[in-house]
Structure formats: C-alpha cells, structure tokens
Amino acid sequence: MSEALNVLSGLCLVAGSFFSLVGAFGLIRMPDFYTRMHAASVTDTLGAGLILLGLMLQAGLTLVTVKLIMVGLLIFVASPTASHALARAALLRGVSPRLADQGEPSSKP
C-alpha cells in the first residue's frame, strides 16, 4: 500500500515538475505578453497543484497535509487574481495582443 502511494506521489511530483518546466519554456518562448501570461498560468494550476498533491500523498493524514491544503487554497485564490490584475493593467496601458496576419495560420514569427 505504502509502495503504491510512493509511486503515485512520485508520479505526481514528476508530472508537476514537467508542467512547471513547460510553463517556464512558454514564458520565454511565447510571442507576446498575453500568451506568455497564459503559459505561466500552467505553472500555477497544474504544476503547483500536482506538486502539492504529491507532497500530500507523502505526508499522509497529518498537520502537514492541512498546511499543504491551505497553501493550495491560497494559490487557488491568489494566482487567478494576480493574473487578472496583470492582464487588466496591461490592457489599460494599451498593450494589444499580437494577432495573426491575414491568411496566416499562426501569429508566430
């Protein structure tokens, strides 16, 4: 049983790290501000969520799990709010999304 839990939590941790890495690549490689923000949000939801889940499986039913759930709740509330504030500030400052040219399938350079 504990072996299965270990494997499961290891899978969660690896998957969470993978999504964080993908988010980091997206943050650097995406063409404009809004798509970069979109890539960074992957890190917040899937990456942090899976890593927290893996750590909870490691900790079992202890006080640590309760603290991890609180961290999860904080991320759940704070990260969309931060993204909202960032995107709204950019839009109000006149940063326009980069759109694809006529006839082009993609906005990538």
Place this chain on the structure above:
Amino acid sequence: MSRDLILRVIGKLLIPFILLFAVYVQFHGDFGPGGGFQAGVILAAAIVFYALIFGLENARQVVPDWLVETMLACGVLIYAGVGLAGIFLGGNYLDYFVLDHDAIHGQHRGIFWVEVGVAVTVSGVMLKIFYMFASRGNLNGPEDY
C-alpha cells in the same frame, strides 16, 4: 467603487489571513522557521497590499504616519529595554537568564520580547519606506497617486 472589483473582494478576503499568518510566524518562531523579522515584513506586506488596492490615502488612515514613526522607535526601545532589564536584574546587558525564576524560562521570556521589538521596528521601517516611495517623497503635498 466598482473599480477593481475582483481585487477589492480578494483583498478583503486575504488581508485578515495575511495578518493572522504574520502573528503565527511571530509566535511560532521558537519552534519552526519564522521570527520577528519575517513577521514584521509579512505584517507590512498586508498593509502594502491594502494600499495597492484601496489607495495610499486610505492606507495612511489605517496606519497613520505618527503610528509608523512611533513603531520605528518603540521596537528599538523594547529591544534595548530587554537588555537593560537584564542589567537591573543583576546580569549583563541582554542577559536572558536572569529574567525569570530559572534560566530556560528567562531565555524564553527574553527572546519573546526581543522578537516583539524586532517585528515592530521591521514593519515600521518597511511601511515607512513604502510610504516614502509611494508618495515620491512629498508626504505632506497633494497626491496624484
């Protein structure tokens, strides 16, 4: 008041918990990571968060300038007072062992009050720096923040 509705709602939701977390970090410093410095910074961060959402003027009504400047001095006074209490009770400066009936309790009590002093001063300094930057130095002049 409909400007930044989401930020206002989330701010009202989160700020009490940030303050509570500051108190937790303050008093849990004996047993885990934390202590006066971190607690003071978190306390100041809650007020900075409030100022970012609700405006600098409102924040300076919640935590006025005289309070911030008093905090700056009072924290150092508490810290130095713990040291002087050691001298008056027959020990050295900042000698915790003489503060209570035995050494361990005395150390506990001394560290508690020193950490209180550190937290008060640190949050005061952080808020003062933030107020100075946010109002660009003219604390008494008209604001266009």
